[in-house]
Amino acid sequence: MDLRQKLEILADAAKYDASCASSGTAKRDSTRGGLGSTEGMGICHAYAPDGRCISLLKILLTNACAFDCAYCVNRASSNVRRARFTVAEVVKLTLDFYRRNAIEGLFLSSGITRSADWTMEQLVLVARTLREEHGFQGYIHLKTIPDASPELVEEAGRWADRLSINIELPEAGSLKALAPEKDLSEIKKAMGGLRARIEGAREDLRTARRAKAPRFAPAGQSTQMIVGADASDDATILGTATDLYAGYRLKRVYYSAYSPIPDASRALPPIAPPLVREHRLYQADWLLRFYGFSREEVIAGGEGGMLDLSLDPKTAWALKHRADFPVDLNRAPRERLLRVPGLGAKTVDKILATRRHSAIRAEDLARLHVSLPKVLPFVITADHRPRLLDSGGLRERLIPGTAFVAAARPVQMSLF
Amino acid sequence: MGMAAVLPGPADFAAWRGAARGMLAAGVPPEDTEWRVAGDAPSLFAEAAPPPASSGAHVPRAFVDLAEIAIRHADPERFALLYRVLWRLTHGEPALMQVATDADVVRLHAMAKAVKRDAHKMHAFLRFRQVETEAGTRHVAWFEPDHHIEDAEAGFFVRRFAGLRWSIVTPRRSVHWNGTDLSFGPGGRRQDVPPDDAVEPLWRAYYAAIFNPARLKPGAMRAEMPRKYWRNMPETAEIPRLMAEAPRRAAEMLSRDATAPRPNPQRLHPPGRADVEEAMDLLDAGTDPKAALAALARELAGRNDLPDFARRATQMVFGEGPVGAPLFFVGEQPGDEEDIQGRPFVGPAGRLFDRALDAAQVPRDEAYVTNAVKHFKFTPTGKRRLHQSPDAGDIAYYRPFLLREIGIVAPRLLVGLGATALRALTGKAVPVMKARGTILPGPEGLPVFATVHPSYLLRLPDEEVQRREYARFVEDLRAAHAQAAA
Numbered sequence: 001m002d003l004r005q006k007l008e009i010l011a012d013a014a015k016y017d018a019s020c021a022s023s024g025t026a027k028r029d030s031t032r033g034g035l036g037s038t039e040g041m042g043i044c045h046a047y048a049p050d051g052r053c054i055s056l057l058k059i060l061l062t063n064a065c066a067f068d069c070a071y072c073v074n075r076a077s078s079n080v081r082r083a084r085f086t087v088a089e090v091v092k093l094t095l096d097f098y099r100r101n102a103i104e105g106l107f108l109s110s111g112i113t114r115s116a117d118w119t120m121e122q123l124v125l126v127a128r129t130l131r132e133e134h135g136f137q138g139y140i141h142l143k144t145i146p147d148a149s150p151e152l153v154e155e156a157g158r159w160a161d162r163l164s165i166n167i168e169l170p171e172a173g174s175l176k177a178l179a180p181e182k183d184l185s186e187i188k189k190a191m192g193g194l195r196a197r198i199e200g201a202r203e204d205l206r207t208a209r210r211a212k213a214p215r216f217a218p219a220g221q222s223t224q225m226i227v228g229a230d231a232s233d234d235a236t237i238l239g240t241a242t243d244l245y246a247g248y249r250l251k252r253v254y255y256s257a258y259s260p261i262p263d264a265s266r267a268l269p270p271i272a273p274p275l276v277r278e279h280r281l282y283q284a285d286w287l288l289r290f291y292g293f294s295r296e297e298v299i300a301g302g303e304g305g306m307l308d309l310s311l312d313p314k315t316a317w318a319l320k321h322r323a324d325f326p327v328d329l330n331r332a333p334r335e336r337l338l339r340v341p342g343l344g345a346k347t348v349d350k351i352l353a354t355r356r357h358s359a360i361r362a363e364d365l366a367r368l369h370v371s372l373p374k375v376l377p378f379v380i381t382a383d384h385r386p387r388l389l390d391s392g393g394l395r396e397r398l399i400p401g402t403a404f405v406a407a408a409r410p411v412q413m414s415l416f
Numbered sequence: 417m418g419m420a421a422v423l424p425g426p427a428d429f430a431a432w433r434g435a436a437r438g439m440l441a442a443g444v445p446p447e448d449t450e451w452r453v454a455g456d457a458p459s460l461f462a463e464a465a466p467p468p469a470s471s472g473a474h475v476p477r478a479f480v481d482l483a484e485i486a487i488r489h490a491d492p493e494r495f496a497l498l499y500r501v502l503w504r505l506t507h508g509e510p511a512l513m514q515v516a517t518d519a520d521v522v523r524l525h526a527m528a529k530a531v532k533r534d535a536h537k538m539h540a541f542l543r544f545r546q547v548e549t550e551a552g553t554r555h556v557a558w559f560e561p562d563h564h565i566e567d568a569e570a571g572f573f574v575r576r577f578a579g580l581r582w583s584i585v586t587p588r589r590s591v592h593w594n595g596t597d598l599s600f601g602p603g604g605r606r607q608d609v610p611p612d613d614a615v616e617p618l619w620r621a622y623y624a625a626i627f628n629p630a631r632l633k634p635g636a637m638r639a640e641m642p643r644k645y646w647r648n649m650p651e652t653a654e655i656p657r658l659m660a661e662a663p664r665r666a667a668e669m670l671s672r673d674a675t676a677p678r679p680n681p682q683r684l685h686p687p688g689r690a691d692v693e694e695a696m697d698l699l700d701a702g703t704d705p706k707a708a709l710a711a712l713a714r715e716l717a718g719r720n721d722l723p724d725f726a727r728r729a730t731q732m733v734f735g736e737g738p739v740g741a742p743l744f745f746v747g748e749q750p751g752d753e754e755d756i757q758g759r760p761f762v763g764p765a766g767r768l769f770d771r772a773l774d775a776a777q778v779p780r781d782e783a784y785v786t787n788a789v790k791h792f793k794f795t796p797t798g799k800r801r802l803h804q805s806p807d808a809g810d811i812a813y814y815r816p817f818l819l820r821e822i823g824i825v826a827p828r829l830l831v832g833l834g835a836t837a838l839r840a841l842t843g844k845a846v847p848v849m850k851a852r853g854t855i856l857p858g859p860e861g862l863p864v865f866a867t868v869h870p871s872y873l874l875r876l877p878d879e880e881v882q883r884r885e886y887a888r889f890v891e892d893l894r895a896a897h898a899q900a901a902a
Contacts, residue, residue, distance in 0.1 A: 004621050011625035029575035037576040043540045044640065046651055048627040049659050051636025058626060096615045097622075099555060099580065100544045102651075172727065188730045192756035243728050246796030247755070260630045260669035270670050273630055289798070350516035357515045364517035 001083060007093065009083040013063035013074050014109060016261070017166070018224055018254040020044075022055045022104035022139040025161040025219035034135020036098060036105070038161070043104050056107040056141060057097055061085055061122055065111030069168070069179035070268040071229045073261040074111050080263055090126050091134070098138055105139030105161075106130070112145060120148035120156065127159035139219075146183075146190035153190075157197055157216035162251070165190050166224045170240035174230035178268060191248040194221045198249070220251035227281060228274040229258040233305035238284055238295045245289065255281040280307040287313055290345055291338045310399050315341040318378055319395050326389060328380040329360045341398075342374035374398065420450040420463035423495070426588075427488040427564035436499050438466030440473055446503045451495030473506040478513045486527040488564045497523060534563045539572055541645045544582060545613040555582040558609040558648055566591055570598055585609060606648075616650045623651035629662035630669060705739040708824045716790060716817050723813055725804075726791035730755045735786025735821055742900040743778065744827035745769075745785045746818070746837040748869055752801050755792035761785050765871040769833075772870065772886065776893035782900070784825050788840035789814050811840050819859050829900040830858050831893075834869025853892055855899070865899060867892040 023042030030036055044053035062084035063074040073080055094106045108126055112119050123142050130136035142160040144153060157163060165187055169175045172184040194217070201216035223244060225237060241253045257278040260270035284307055287293040291314070301316030302308045308316035318325060318341045327336050329351055337348040347368050351360055359382040366372060377386045377394060388394050419442065421435035432451075439449055450463060483498050491497075501520050505512050515521055544555035555577070566589040573584065574593055584591045585604040592599045637655075646652035713734040726732070733750035736759060753763035761769055773783065789810050794801035818840055822830065832838040838846040841864045842856050851866040858864035873889060876882045 004618055007618060008621055008625045011622050015626045015628050030578040031575055033579065035577070035579055037572075039572075039575075041536075043536070045540050046623060046649065047637040047641040048623065049634050049637050049655055049662065050628045050631040051633035051640075052628075052631070053640070054623065054626060057622065093618070097619060099546065099577070100613065100615060100619065101542055101557070101576075102619050185731060189758070192730045196756055242796040243801075246794070246799060246801045247730065247752075249799055257631070259628060260666060262669055263672070264669070270672075272666075272670065275631060275633075353514045354516045357511050358517070360517070367517045367519070367522050 003089060003093075006083045006085055006089070007059070009081050010059045010061075010063060010085060013060045013080070013111075014058045014107075016073060016256060016259060017058065017107075017109065017143075018052075018256040019107065019141065019164060019222055019252070020053050020055045020058065021141075021162070021219075021222070021252060023219070024251065025139060026215075028137040030135070030137050034137050035095065036136055036138035038104075038137065038139055045102055045104065055104045056139065057094055057103045057105070058107040059085070059090070059093075059109075061090065061108060061110040061119075061126070062113060063111050064113050067112055067179065067181040069182065070265040071168070071178055071226055071258060071261075073263070075265065077265065078261075078263045087122065087125050087129060091129050094130060094138075095134060095136070098136075103138075105136075105141070107141040107143075109143035116145045116147035117149050117152060120145045120152045124152055124155050124159065127156065131159045141219075144190065144194065144221075146186045150193070153193065154197070154216075157194075157201070158214065160217055162219040162222060163194055163217045164222045164224070165194070167191075167240070167244065168224070168226055169230050170225055170232045170237045171230070174232060178230060188247075191221065191223070191244070191250075195248045221248065222250055222252040222254065224254040224256050226258050227255050227278050228271065229268060234277070234281060234284070234302065234307045235295070235299045235305035237281060238288065238298065241285060242288060242295050253285060255285070276309050277307070280309060280313060284313045287317075292335055293317070311395070312341070314339070315374065315398055319398070322389055325378045326380045326386050327378060329365075330355050330380075330382060340375060340378050342371045342378075418448040418450065418463045419444045419466050420452065421466055421495070422452050422454055422456075424454050425564075426453050427567065429484050429487050432483075432487055432495055432498065434468060435466045436502055438469045439499065440502065440506060441469035442466065446496065446500040449496065449499055451499070475502060475505050476510075476513050479505060482513075482524055482528050485531050486524050488531045488568060489527040490563045491527060494527060497527075531563050531565060534561050535565050535569050535572075537645065538565060538569055541641070541649055542584065543649060544577075545610050546615070547610050552581065555580050556609045557582070557584045558604075558606050559584060559586050560644075560648065561586060564588070567600065570600075574598060612650075620651050620654055624654045624658060627658050629658070629665040632659065632662045632666070634659060705824050705826075709735075709739065709821070712817065712820055712824065716814075722791070723810055725793040725810075728794075729791040731758045732790050733758055733760050733787065733792070734790060735784060735825075736760055737784030737786075737825070738781050739784075739825055740827075741782050741784040741825060742828040743783045743831060743896060744822060744825055744829070745783060745831045745833060746841060747785070747787045747833045748836040748871075749787050749789035749803075749806055750792045751803055751871075752792065752794070755801075760787055764874060765869065768873060768886075769870040772890050772893055775890045776897060778893055778897045782897070784827060786818070786821060788818060788836045790817070806836055808839070811836060815840050815843075822859060822862070827862070827900075829896060830862050830864045831896050832856075832864050832866050834872065837869070838864070838866055853895065863899070865892075865896040867896070 021042055023040065025038050027040060028038050042055060044055050046054040048054060063080065064082045064084065065074045066076055068076040090108065097103045098105070108123055110119050110123055127140050127142055130140065140160045141162040141164065142156050144156060144163045144165050146165055167187055168179060168182065175182050175184050197216045198220055201214055204214065225240065227237065244250050244253055255278050257273035257275050258271065259273040264270040284298045287298055288295060297317060298313050299305060301313050301320055307313050318339065324339065327340050329337065334348060334352060337343060337351060338345065347370055350368055354360060354364070361382045362372065362376065362384045365375060365381070376384060377388050379386065419439050423431045423435065452458065479501065487494055487498065497520065501512065501524060504520070512518060512521060538559055538561055542557050542559045544557045547554050547556060566584070566586055570591045573582065577593070579595070581595050582593050585608050588603040590601040590604055592601065713732070717732040733754050747761065750760060751763040751765065754760055754766070760766070789806040793804045793806055793810065795804055830841055832841045835846065835848050838848065838851065841858050846856065846866065848866065848868060852868060854866055856864040856866055868889060870889070873882060873885055876885060
C-alpha cells in the first residue's frame with residue numbers, strides 16, 4: 001500500500017472527530033531554530049465542502065482497533081480497509097504539509113491495538129520526534145487513551161499543545177450499550193488527571209522560574225459527544241457538558257452529529273446526520289459559557305428536554321419569557337442586554353460604550369450590523385417601542401426562512 | 417488654503433502621521449485636504465504641502481491602533497477618512513472613538529476589519545511551492561491580497577518559516593526572506609511561481625478524504641473560503657468532484673445493509689490486574705481486614721442504586737489509613753480536589769486538617785480518615801463546581817457503609833467533624849457548636865468525639881477569630897487523641 005492510499009484510509013478514519021482547533025496555546029516561533037509558529041489565534045487553512053475547517057493534519061496512526069464501538073467506522077467488527085502509518089511517515093507528512101503552509105500542525109489519534117500503553121507510546125513517539133528531532137514549533141493535538149500509564153500521559157503533555165479524551169456519549173448506560181469496552185468513570189478519572197496536570201503546570205509557571213516549569217498541554221483539554229446515536233435528550237447532553245466544563249475545565253466540548261459511515265453496525269443503523277440539532281447544541285453551549293444562561297434556562301426554551309430546532313436557543317428562550325422584555329437598550333445593564341435575541345457580546349459592549357455619548361436609535365442598530373427583524377421585537381430604543389411582543393404570530397415571524405435550517409439540510413447538486 | 421500630502425507608499429502610516437500633524441498644526445479642515453500616493457496622478461490645482469510640525473494634539477490610543485491597520489485598506493479615501501476622524505477628535509469630539517454608531521467610526525472599523533480579515537486569509541490560504549535551485553531549496557508563493565498588507569504580514573511568515581528561504585509574490589509587491597534578511601521588491605505575475613509541487617497530490621488526497629459527504633454544506637465553505645481564493649489553492653480543484661459525488665456516496669451509506677456485530681470481537685485485555693485483585697480480596701475478605709475494606713469499597717462503587725449526584729462525580733472516595741487506628745475521623749463528603757484525586761482530605765480543608773493533626777502531635781499511623789458521604793455532590797457554575805451539602809437522605813444512604821467501615825477498622829474513638837459527620841455517626845441531628853468537645857454515644861457502643869469541620873475554619877472572615885478557632889480545633893484533636901489513648 002503506498003503512502004497516498006494510507007493517507008486516504010487514515011484521514012477517512014479520523015474525520016468523525018469534529019475537533020480542529022489550533023488556538024489558545026503558548027506563543028512560539030522559529031526565529032531561534034526549528035520550523036513553525038503559534039501566535040494564539042487558530043488558523044483554518046482550508047474548508048471542505050462539508051463546511052468544516054481544515055486546520056490540522058487530522059489522521060489516525062492506525063485504524064485497526066480492538067474496541068467494538070457501534071458508532072465507530074473503525075470498530076473491530078467493521079469491514080473497512082485497515083492501514084497503519086509508520087512514525088516516520090506521519091512526521092514527514094506533517095513537515096511537508098506544514099512547509100507549504102497548508103496546516104497549523106498535527107491532530108493524531110489511533111485505534112487501540114496491542115495495549116493502551118503500546119498505542120499511547122506510538123502517539124507520543126510521533127510528537128517527540130517532531131519536537132526534538134525537527135524543532136517543530138507548530139500545534140500538536142494528541143488523543144489520550146484513558147488507560148494509558150501516567151508516565152506516558154505526562155510525556156504526551158510535554159510535547160502536545162492539547163490533549164483530548166472523547167466521552168463519546170453523555171450517559172454511562174449508552175456507553176455501556178454502544179461501546180462495551182469503554183467505561184465512563186475511567187474516562188472521567190482520566191479527564192480529572194489531565195485537569196490536575198494542566199493546572200499544576202500553570203501553577204508552576206506562575207510560581208517557579210519560567211524556564212524550569214514543566215510544560216503540560218498549554219492549550220488544555222477538550223472532548224467530543226456524539227449526538228443522535230443514543231436516545232439521550234438535549235437536557236442530558238448539556239447537563240453532561242456543564243459538568244465536564246465545571247469539573248475538568250475543558251476548553252471545548254464538541255458535539256458531533258452521528259453521521260452515516262461506510263459499513264455501519266447493525267446495532268446502530270445509519271441515519272441522516274442531525275446537523276440542525278448539532279448546531280443548536282453549539283449555540284446553547286455558547287449561551288452557557290458566555291451569556292450567563294443556566295442549563296435549565298436554555299432547555300426551557302424548547303419542549304420536553306429538547307431544544308427548539310427552528311429557532312436559535314436565545315430567541316426560543318426569549319419567546320417563552322416575554323415578561324422579561326422589552327429591554328431598554330439605553331438603560332438596561334449588560335446582563336440584560338446579553339439576553340436580547342440577535343445581540344452578541346461584542347455588539348452589547350459597543351452599545352454600552354456608545355450610549356454614554358448618544359442615545360441608541362433603531363438606525364444605530366443597523367449600523368452595528370444587527371438583524372433588525374430579530375432584535376426590534378424585544379427592545380426599546382430612543383425612537384422605537386415594540387408592539388408585537390404579546391402577539392401569537394411573533395414566533396412564526398422570527399423563524400428564519402432562508403437561514404441555517406435550510407442551509408444545513410444536505411442539498412442536491414445544483415448549486416455549483 | 418488647501419493642502420496636499422503625497423505619501424511615499426500606499427500604507428505608510430508614519431508618513432501619513434507626519435503630514436496629518438502638519439495639516440492639523442496649520443489648522444487645515446478635512447474638506448481642504450488632498451491625499452495621494454507617490455505615482456498617483458496629481459490634482460489639477462497646485463496646493464501647498466504640509467510643513468513638518470508637531471501638532472501637540474493628544475488622541476486616544478484606540479484611534480492610533482485602528483488607524484495603523486485601516487491605512488492598509490485599498491480604498492483611496494482612507495487617508496482622508498483618517499484625517500477627518502483625527503480632526504473631529506481634536507475639535508470638540510474627544511470621545512468620538514467610543515461612539516460605535518458614528519458613520520465615520522463605523523467605516524473606520526469596517527476598513528480595519530477588512531484588512532485584518534485579508535491578513536488572516538493570507539496566513540491561511542497562501543500556499544508555498546517547493547523548488548530546487550542551484551542555490552538550494554526555496555519556497556515560493558503567489559498570493560493576491562485585496563489590501564496593502566504585504567509589508568505588514570511579512571513578519572508572520574518570517575516567524576513561522578525563519579529556517580526556510582522563501583518568496584511571496586503578489587501583483588503589487590514581492591517579499592523575500594533569505595534566512596536572515598527580509599527584502600521587498602516590485603510585484604510580479606502568477607507565472608513567476610512554479611505551477612506544481614511534488615507534495616500537492618498528497619495534500620489534495622488528504623483534502624478529499626477528510627471531507628464527509630454526508631454533511632454537504634457548500635454555503636458554509638464559501639462563506640469562509642470565498643471563490644476568489646480558490647485559483648491559488650491546489651486542493652480546491654477537488655471541490656467539483658467531491659460535491660458531485662457526495663449525494664450518491666451519502667445515499668449509499670444510508671441504504672447499505674448494516675453489518676452485524678461480530679459475535680466475538682477480539683478483546684484487548686486478558687483478565688487484568690484489577691480482576692485478579694478483586695478475586696483475591698473476596699477470598700481474603702473474611703480474614704484480612706485490609707482486603708475487607710477493599711471489598712467494601714468495590715461493593716459501594718459498583719452499586720446500581722447510587723443517588724443521582726453520585727453518578728455525576730468523577731469517582732467514589734473511600735477512607736484511608738491503617739486498620740486498627742485508634743482514631744477514626746469522619747468528614748462530610750469529598751470536595752472538588754478529592755473527587756479528582758480519588759483520596760479523602762487532600763483539598764484546602766484537608767491540608768488544614770493535616771496541619772492541625774501535626775500541631776496536636778497526633779501520629780499519622782493512629783488516624784483513619786473518611787467521609788460520611790463518599791461521592792462529591794455539586795452544582796456546576798461555569799468553570800467551578802459548587803459544593804452542595806448532603807441532605808439527610810444522602811447521609812442515610814451511605815450510613816450502612818460507614819458503619820461497616822468502622823467495624824472493619826475497629827477504632828477506639830470516632831471523631832465527628834461537623835454536622836454531617838455527627839448525624840451519620842449518631843443517627844440524629846446534633847448542634848455542632850453545643851456538642852463540640854463532648855462525647856456522644858455512637859454505633860456499637862463506640863464513643864463519638866464532636867468537633868467542627870476544618871472547612872468551617874476556612875470560612876471564618878475575621879483573621880483573629882480564625883486564629884482562635886484554629887487553636888481550639890487543635891486542642892480538640894489533642895483531647896480526642898488523649899481520650900483514645902486512655
